[in-house]
């Protein structure tokens with residue numbers, strides 16, 4: 001079966017699969033008022049997830065990231081990991097989490113087959129962490145990261161969204177942390193979302209400023225491997241950790257796009273900022289629908305645009321990133 005490819009020659013081997021919209025944090029740039037259910041939510045079931053992953057694996061997906069909302073709030077989160085791990089075509093299983101349940105479950109998730117974990121930590125100052133996330137859980141999250149490092153994960157990455165007038169003084173603390181700790185720290189430029197226009201205006205900070213500071217301090221740009229996504233990575237001989245910058249407003253950011261997204265309600269999103277999602281759920285009900293599902297994926301890929309339209313303030317259907325998993 002042929003690999004998923006778009007009209008710009010980009011190949012898609014990475015699926016970001018959202019499994020819930022629910023979240024227990026209130027990050028000011030994402031869900032400032034917390035999660036608000038719209039009616040009775042009905043998220044992908046385990047068997048729908050199995051059918052989805054099987055079809056994507058058949059057309060070249062080798063990496064699956066389980067995301068959300070907060071994916072670890074799913075009671076069957078460990079079963080989801082196991083179901084993805086059971087597919088021998090998937091070589092990398094990752095998740096992105098706020099770290100809230102990590103301390104208790106890191107080992108269990110590792111044993112189920114999870115190999116990479118990205119944890120969101122927007123500030124190393126506990127008070128600022130509370131101010132940004134709406135949860136006074138800094139110590140728990142940091143203990144969770146220690147538990148992940150001990151459990152043997154291949155990669156532990158930390159995501160921090162760059163926020164003007166909030167965490168923009170935190171770089172020295174972050175650098176101090178990764179001097180002796182083998183984590184990959186990533187600074188993500190704040191992206192505008194449908195509900196985040198004013199917040200974006202107030203707090204957007206260009207990643208290029210951080211890049212210039214890092215280069216001045218001897219951090220070196222790592223040449224990307226062929227399968228790498230849009231982050232720019234840097235390393236330094238005096239530091240055990242590395243730094244990545246995700247700068248979606250930078251020129252050519254989308255040229256290395258290698259990922260597709262499926263929402264917790266089973267919609268395919270060709271871009272983080274697509275105009276609409278395409279329902280896949282009707283074709284997730286039985287393994288026998290796989291060929292039809294694959295045909296829909298190939299057909300949809302022809303519609304994928306070359307880039308996002310964020311520079312024009314067009315955020316598509318994405319009201320906040322919790323609705324699509326970031």
Ligand SMILES: Nc1nc2c(ncn2[C@@H]2O[C@H](COP(=O)(O)OP(=O)(O)OP(=O)(O)O)[C@@H](O)[C@H]2O)c(=O)[nH]1
Nearest residue numbers: 096118157159188229230246248257259272325326
């Ligand atoms: N605009 C845009 N932002 C992205 C893309 N991929 C990741 N991001 C941003 O980076 C955030 C963190 O991504 P993660 O969930 O940690 O995953 P990742 O960057 O794919 O991580 P790796 O698989 O470790 O490279 C996302 O929630 C988005 O905010 C992308 O393709 N486009």
Ligand SMILES: C[S@@+](CC[C@H](N)C(=O)[O-])C[C@H]1O[C@@H](n2cnc3c(N)ncnc32)[C@H](O)[C@@H]1O
Nearest residue numbers: 068069070096097098120159190191321322326
């Ligand atoms: C939507 S969350 C889902 C997973 C999990 N709840 C977490 O926070 O890690 C995924 C990532 O998106 C990032 N994110 C959310 N809204 C964003 C925005 N407007 N701009 C940039 N990154 C954003 C978060 O910081 C987080 O690292």
Ligand code: SF4
Nearest residue numbers: 023025027030098322
């Ligand atoms: S960024 Fe993650 S933890 Fe924060 S509100 Fe959004 S989904 Fe929840």
Ligand code: SF4
Nearest residue numbers: 254257271272307308
């Ligand atoms: S903004 Fe859209 S096209 Fe660009 S890298 Fe992200 S998902 Fe791909």
